[in-house]
Amino acid sequence: MAFANENDVEVGETIPPMTEHAVSVSLPTWRANVGYEEGEEWVLSKMKTGYPRFFIHKSIERFAVDIVAKCGSAGERAMLFPSYAAASRCLAFFNRQVPELDQRQVRVLNLVPEAEKARSEKLAIISPKISAVIFPKDHFRTAKTYWQHSGDGISSRRAEFCHDLFTKGILVDLATLSDSSRFCKGPRRYQKKTSIDITSLTDKPNGTAEPQDPTRFVEERFGRNLELSLTTNAKLAVRRRIAGSLTADVGLPEALTLEKDVERTRKVVDFSEDDVYLYPCGMNAIFSAHRNAMTTKGQLKSIVYGFPYIDTLKIIEKFGPGCQFYGFGSSEELDDLEKRLESGERFLALFTEFPGNPLLRSPDLERIRSLADKYDFYVVVDETIGNFINVNVLPYGDIIVSSLTKVFSGDSNVMGGALVLNPKGRHYDKLKRTWDEEYEDNHWAEDSIFLERNSRDFISRIERTNANAETICDVLRAHPRIKQINYPKYSDTRPFYDKCRTPNGGYGGLLSATFYTKEDAVAFFDNLDTVKGPSLGTNFTLSSPYVILAHYGELDWCKSWGVDANLVRVSVGLEESSKLVKTFTHALDAISK
Template sequence: MSNSFFNHIPCGQTLPQNNIHAVSVSMPALQDVIDYEEQTPEILEKIKSAYPRFVLHPYLRQLANYIEDKYKVNEAYEVVLLSSQKAVEIVSNKYYIHNKIEIDEPFGVILVQKSSRQLQKVLKYIQHVGYNLSSRLAQDYLCDVGLLKEKYQEEYEDQLVSYDNIISILSDAYNQPKENICLNPSGMNAVYCALRGIKNIQSRNGRTVLVQLGWLYLDTMNIVEHYFEENKKFYDVSNLDDLEKYLENEGLRVSAIITEVPTNPLLKCPNLPRLKKLCKKYNIPLVIDSTFATPYLLDLKSYADIYIESLTKFACGNADVLMGAIILNTDSKISHISHEFFKYADMPYIKDLQRMAYEIKDYKSRMKKISSNTKKLVEYFKTSPIIDKIFYCLSEENKVNYENLMIDENSWVGIVSVTFTNDFEKIYDKLNIAKGPSLGTEFTLLMPYTYLAHYDYLQTKEGLAFLNKIGLPKDLLRISVGIEPIEELISEFKKVEKLI
């Protein structure tokens, strides 16, 4: 096998490698993941930069120190950086924060008492809602004040056309007018802004319950908990009977139903015609996170009233830009779908727009290659002696709910999750494929999903029982399939077969 595609990547190396703006980080051994979750001193020495909503970027840490000195901030307070003044207002109002000094900067700054419960809550909240300051903005600022000697060299689209180019590509892909698309500084911020808009509009109509369909991404569920005191969860997307019974009594109190198509990480898909029929009956908007589906693989136009996409994933393809989008469906028959959903959004930083505009140009061709590779990888997995269960879009369990959504017969969603017949840690450690959080990269990226997303559940009998109840295996490997030659990827798995 060629060494040009798959090699061991040391723990703490950014993914993509040697990229200061990378949103993922290499965790090549399962013990690295465990140490990261338990925040051991050894792992913190290795991991200097990781997913920006979870780990403070080194440029932001350096900028916070500079702001502390510039404004002579009392050492009892932590300087917390945010994407904008709008973000400052939202976070400050929620946690009753009132800065004691005037701070004049092109980004948001709040001061929170160190080692306080309030600080922990604020940082966790910013993680959930995605009002993070751009690492590229921090880089530019630090260079301007002489604290950085040079900027990371990368390719950009022209500043004057970047925003319009991104919007135009998404407009064509989703078949929606440009004015129906809003960009956000992260995918989670897109979720937050859409749900906050729903709450503001729907509460006027007595609709105060948000329904969560499926076991959704961790921070999506946290936003649901934060902003909807009344929420109802239905974990099994394949069983709509319980939802239908619930709506018979409570349908006129439901503000929206939010789901993922397909779900992360088990690739399940609800019966969308039946779900849409229920939504129409009770005039409920259906919010679909289409990050896995992308506008190039599954056709959701007949079902989604509002799309949410994390552009950080497949649209970017290189895991080095945080950005999200809200897309309103003009075909929606829900009368109160409006641009209210856009009012809480921040415009992403210009350098992030320029980088995204450069990368999103290949979105369609990238998905075609990823889709083709995914299909071939699944075919191999069906014959592999080390593979136990395979979770993918066209499995027998899912097939009936997918077939009418596929844009063509080869539009396979680019994620596969598997369990193994042998020891999970042994196989995980031996695979010389990039391993870390995030997905949607042009390079194949593996993630021990349950360990990284739900490590707390693995620590108790009750937690393990709950994972079993919702059908989420403890030893699950999520594979975000890349564009490498598929023979090379399969060969890497075959090498491990021989070692087990």
């Protein structure tokens, strides 16, 4: 009987299909992925969206075009940010990268609600504002580099909402307002408040507030009524889930009445949601961790240990004094680090993933923590792949970061990031003061509401993807044409993973496979009946030729660190296990044929 292909999604279609704010995009064949990287028109012309930091959403681009048309000049483009502080960082990046441009050529335009037109509950609470960096269009690559690496850019939902206000003349150039009606918010030292401007929120640290009664409503341009209090409470619920003190799969009103510490998944004394900070995306959390670490300790090189997600390394290399890169994540590299430290070399922080992406190797956090305590550097752990239901890395890190876009959300329709400070870390007081001074909440209101709704059942979803991933690993490991399966359970670094594994934790939903030949890899991928595109942690199984997609311009460099160009990465979803077995068996059969 012929195998029925259920997941044919056209090149360039959103994933999930017909989803306006989708996080992923369909690249269903090996050739399509290469065509995307090569800039081939047959792929690019069909792209309805892309991964948000690599592809500027069309809603954002339309808004940027209108801003330039009204406030800029011919030959200019704009990159949009949620605050003046974020735009100023982009401007500083421009000044470093292209110092010959003057302030007339690269400048910040601040758009804020005009006082008379903005007297509504809606705008007072959501506080929409945009800071646009306007620059000569020939330097788009510089602006795009900052956008991609930093994660500081606006979300597509914010763009749609604010574009509507801009079109109606409600969002205007700050420079055109009288002094009495001006405001421009940045970090706290610039009279900052959170992006949701509620007095009861901003009077307390880290955007905390008591839950409010859902008595007020706002008519959104999307045709829905939205309870204003959900904006505040959604963020509080998300932060409690990340803190491990809210684990029940219940609606928002009930969630906020539950006892906070009924069941704690992060076993660190005194840890609470007050030490959890939300960011527009996971990379922005990493970017902020590096920037604020330099604020506290000065301009020191950092260490990246283990083969990392591409932009983590780029941040360390481009936004500081340099990087000591240990791409294998081996014990021998820790030996080398220890020798450097013993000889007097000093570092700002060690950045690592637990486990790494895409090789799923786990670092020896216990040894790293010991070195950090002895030689005084921060430990920053990205727990996105492991996730805190499976592993508890907080005792070993000073700062824990995570992408909430992935399995925490699952629905592939909203971006988010989190950063956690360890209250028992030796540097906690210094770091906490810095975050209290520097942090601004730029996670857009509607994004927060989607994130809260999506994450209510994240624990049960993680348990299911754990089981499904192990099942798929068993199928792949039994096939003679598979060269290697990368999964924490079957890695030689499993002891390091198990040391951090929670009592009921599994090994995650992400795995990767390599093949003896490129032809086998292509045959497997093209015949694998899953949706295919960037991202991971989705509720549906999502596959990609990850190294081609993430590192196309540096394949030889990847190979030097043991990362095969023909690797296929699979983020296992919630489908029935028996169905997944048939899907992967069919793809393996295609290799034999």
